[in-house]
Amino acid sequence: MAAIIELENISKHYSPTIIGVDNVSLTVEDGEFVTLLGPSGCGKSTLLRMIGGFEEPTGGAIRLADKDVTFDPPYKREVNMVFQDYALFPHMTIGENVAYGLKTFKLDKDTVRTRVKDALMLVGLYDKLNQRPQQLSGGQRQRIALARAIVRRPKVLLLDEPLSALDAKLREQMQIELKHLHEKVGITFIMVTHDQTEALVMSDRVVVMEKGRIAQEGRPQDLYDHPASPYVANFIGTTSFLPGKVSALSGGVATIAAGGTQITAHPDVTLSEGATVTVGVRPEKVKLLAEGETADNVFEGTIAEVIYYGLGLRISVTLADGSKIDADTLLPDKLSHSTLPQSGAPVRLGVAAHNVFVFEGTVTP
């Protein structure tokens, strides 16, 4: 596969103190579905808007299909954007909205009609052809916005939080639809979101951003299994962090003093003996051990809090050295108070060695 978009040291400094994007380099392959993920204000939209041509970078270069487009206006780029609140033209019908982007192509009437029809069929809203955007629901408008962008057959489709205005149910449904759509049309998608589930569900590759820079990029499962920093570990999924110290190293296995015990781990980074580290454990990888049961690593503590969250329970445990760790567990078969763990009760928690993250330093995310 060839690179369709190349960002080379792209920066956008609104002012010396307001930095939107800082020195970002990124290559997107043709046909890929890439997500820019990060908290509010981290520069996702700014980066996307520079690709679309709505902002000019203060440094670096953007190449689209090997052509430098850094300072081209939006109407000269073969990319299209799906705006966060859809930006449908209220004074035009759905059909006119979708046909709008074809005007510059100087196509004959029939071609326009079939392409508009195809695009609307693709999103399943051909029957709304003569209605106005105001007469449509949020999810329908979302799909029209998609059709309007796709009808131009751009090289790249940019989506800025396309689903954020939808309710949770519809959002889940649209995530799948959008993914199928991507597979169907074969266009490169670059999507912005601050919702990690969305990113994990939909994308081939996730770019996690932090304060205008790329914190880590990779396939969703790689980011999940091998976060490069506590920031990423906490942004993709949830992670409990424990301060620790490397007590022994042998081969790929490290022994670390943490949580009032000695644990074993397979760190992604090279450590030195005696180094101060931060250990991370995902709640869903922590198991409540029954009497006599054992695991690679066993923590002992008392239950501080039990939170019921629908699918299961999250149990917050205070360990011997005072640090805290969360454990998720599915609900027992029969939901009755007697079988639920109680606050103040002593527990034993088990974690497999390959499920322990080790980060250098004492950074708290």
Next chain:
Amino acid sequence: MSFLRRNLPGMLVMGIPLMWIALFMLLPYGIIVTYSFWLKKYPTFIPAFQFGNYITIFTDPQYVRVFLRTLKISVLVSAASFLLAYPFAYYLVFRCRSAALRTWLYMAVIAPLWVSYLLRAYIWKTILGTEGVLNSFLMSLGIINEPSSLFLYNQFAMVVTLTYIFIPFMVMPIYTALEKIPTNLTEASADLGMGPWRSFWTVTLPLSLPGVAAGFTLTFCLSFGDFIAPFLVGGPDGNLIANVIATQFGAALNWPLGSALAIVMLVVVLTIVSLSDRMERKGMTGGV
């Protein structure tokens, strides 16, 4: 009784404005309508029910002529205001980067509204006069050799003065309409391949039309009813319909004919207002 007591506050809340409207709007119109059927008879006029006054208005060419002239002046004032106000409002909303400058410029256009109408009209008299500012300026530039009398006491001067006086009523609604257009719509247009000009024609302008309609209505109706500008800067061919009405109520002592003229004028204005209202409402369904 209990019904009354319970509904008294509601009746007061609704009743007072209704009475106000009845007393200060409907009653005067009723009186004018009544007069319009009366008959002029020395020394004044007598009650009657006849359409003579209306027939006079539509058959005596002097009234038709003044109506057409007033229409022409009002259309020119509205058009001139539009041509000046639109680019100005557009600049303020989309091009002016500094918020302070924007407020300042906006106030500069609106502030004259707080200055007396007469004073503002007089200013134009001193600018456009034969020995006025404009003539001195043009002579100092050597563009003309002797003062021109072409600027004052004619329809041009009236259009200029009325445009100056009523342009805030064009700027305000257009500014508001432009400000309401989400920026992402113009971005979307650019994104879909349209250059700035075509984006303007296909997105910005259509979406600002309700404001333009409101501005046209205001400036048109205000100019249509004006009688000061003809008096101050108009020439011998500057008589407008409001001047004629004033004459009928004053010098000619023909209140019936004056009333009939006022009713015809009211009908013209109401027609314009309802047309523009329909347009605005149409814009609304297309609005954001």
Next chain:
Amino acid sequence: MTIKKTMLGTLGLLALTASPVLAEGTINVLTWEGYADPSFISKFEETSGCQVNATYVGSNDDFAPKLMAGGGVYDLITPSIDTTKLMIDLDFVEPLDTAKIEGWNDIYPKFLALDGIQKDGEYYGMPYSWGAIAFMYRDDAFDTPPTSIADLWREDLKGKISLWDDKSAIYVAARKNGDMNIYSLSDEQIAAAQKTLVEQKPLIRKYWATAGELVDLYKAGEVVISNTWAGYQSSLLADEGVKVTEFIPKEGAEGWLDSWMVVKGTPNKECAYKFLNMQLSELGQCGVANVNGYSAANASAAKSCMTPEQFAALHQDDPAYLDSLLIWTPLGDRFEAYTNAWNAVKAQ
């Protein structure tokens, strides 16, 4: 009870604020600027004990609408001789007790003979001041002084001519056409005058509506020839250093006469008659002559209070001049034909 009281109080307050003070000893006059000038009214107020409130009109057309709006406000008015008859016919004014007016018999007999101020053998108006609707030109604009109304139709003066925005324009045009019966024109004569005025329109800079406006037009160099209220605007222009000359064209000039009239049912009769006596005395007669430059109606008062030069300049003892003027005459039911023609000219 309390509500009633408050309402009465409010009504009283409304009455107080809505109209000038109505108390005995105060008279409200609706008149021309200068006719109640402090230069002579103050003295009257001191000696008579009557207060004078003056409201000014800009034109004779203001009297009827102001009085129609509701009575009881004004005690005295000063319409010109073409409007006095209308006031009588509208029943706005009451007959004068001429016996109570000292100096009545010193008024020029020509004025007392006018129809416009009497009805059924009774006088309704007291002649006060008079003058001509003369013509006026800017000295520096003419090598040979104009002498004819036709000069207001000269192509070479295009854009420098002004005419009073009044039905009197018909009188002017009629005379230019050779019709000297200007107050009894036939429909054809009026139509001809209208046509003559329409021909003049392209030459007109502006029709003047107020005295001040004409002064401004001359001052700003917009206008060099026009008609004028003799004595008034020319003296204002002289004060401004603009040199103008008044002239009576060979087609003659109209004359006007303003008369004091007592509004019907005035509660201030005593002060009203004191006021009339003062205005016809030397105080009032020379007062208005000095302030407005108008001629006086009381021959003997004028003689004793004016300097010989002023006396001559105002044509006070010049029967030939007075006779040459075409004194305004009420148009009666022909009024509409005149105003309509003039309005049609303006509409053109």
